[in-house]
Amino acid sequence: MEGAEATRIMMGVNESTIKGYPHASISSRGAFDWTLQKIVRSNTSGFKILFLHVQVPDEDGFDDMDSLYASPEDFKNMKHRNRTRGLHLLEYFVNRCHEIGVACEAWIKKGDPKEVICHEVKRVQPDLLVVGSRGLGPFQSYLEISRADLSCRVFVGTVSEFCQKHAECPVISIKRRADETPQDPVDD
């Protein structure tokens, strides 16, 4: 096993949804820390981490309700701010890898996170995908109803569940620790 190519671990990372907390989400940082402590350990040359951040086109919708747009410049600033936020997120993870001495790459895509992550897995072919999860308890991935008069299949699960089913590589979902749950558990 010596001299083999590094194990390439892709991580889906996102920003916190907690208001006034412009950092990586609790579950993203938890998944990253877990990966370093439990998988990479001291073998920093054996792994390469690939960070993917998927920006949801309307993810700033709520904040924008408080914004006033009075000139084309305001829109440019907004777009610049969004772009900057995504970069700050990746900068955090890239800096931490650099400090520890683990090789990494990071990039941003736009779209539906679960679809984009699976698409990027297909394109990049990592050995392993690690995704964080808020761990909000038992849920169902699909509501599937089949009767003679009715057949439907609706995805109602989480990004991590979708990836476990559809990503073309092994997937680990790391649940957020109970003691890190914010005041509102749907926040992250």
Next chain:
Amino acid sequence: MEGAEATRIMMGVNESTIKGYPHASISSRGAFDWTLQKIVRSNTSGFKILFLHVQVPDEDGFDDMDSLYASPEDFKNMKHRNRTRGLHLLEYFVNRCHEIGVACEAWIKKGDPKEVICHEVKRVQPDLLVVGSRGLGPFQSYLEISRADLSCRVFVGTVSEFCQKHAECPVISIKRRADETPQDPVDD
């Protein structure tokens, strides 16, 4: 991360269902090889592997249709043979760990594999559970129907899906490689 306790990886392993092939299943061996190549790598002192084999009480039902029971001794022999088969399975994995220099433990339990694996995860508290999967394509984990006159929830998925939902630790499911699929893909 130096000097930290070893990462404890639990692996659920089972025997092949292929007739006349008394070895570990293809997916168990695949999951084990993947774990060594992609996670443990050269860092053999950083990991400890915990092998759990769950014997299904009636798993030899089919074979026994060809058996003739004429004395109490016949039953003793059958039980002995079953016990021996489980031990041979664990012996294979323990020997391979010993050759490579990875610490390990192995034990056998009886019962429903998905329930027993999750119960043992709760008891032993590994850092990670690795399970092999035949990878027989998309499926549903639960068929869930709720109407005023009817409410049921039936598990129709695989052991690996059940563990991903219910085990109290992160879980990796390693799908069998396409080029290792036996003649009948439900075999393993």
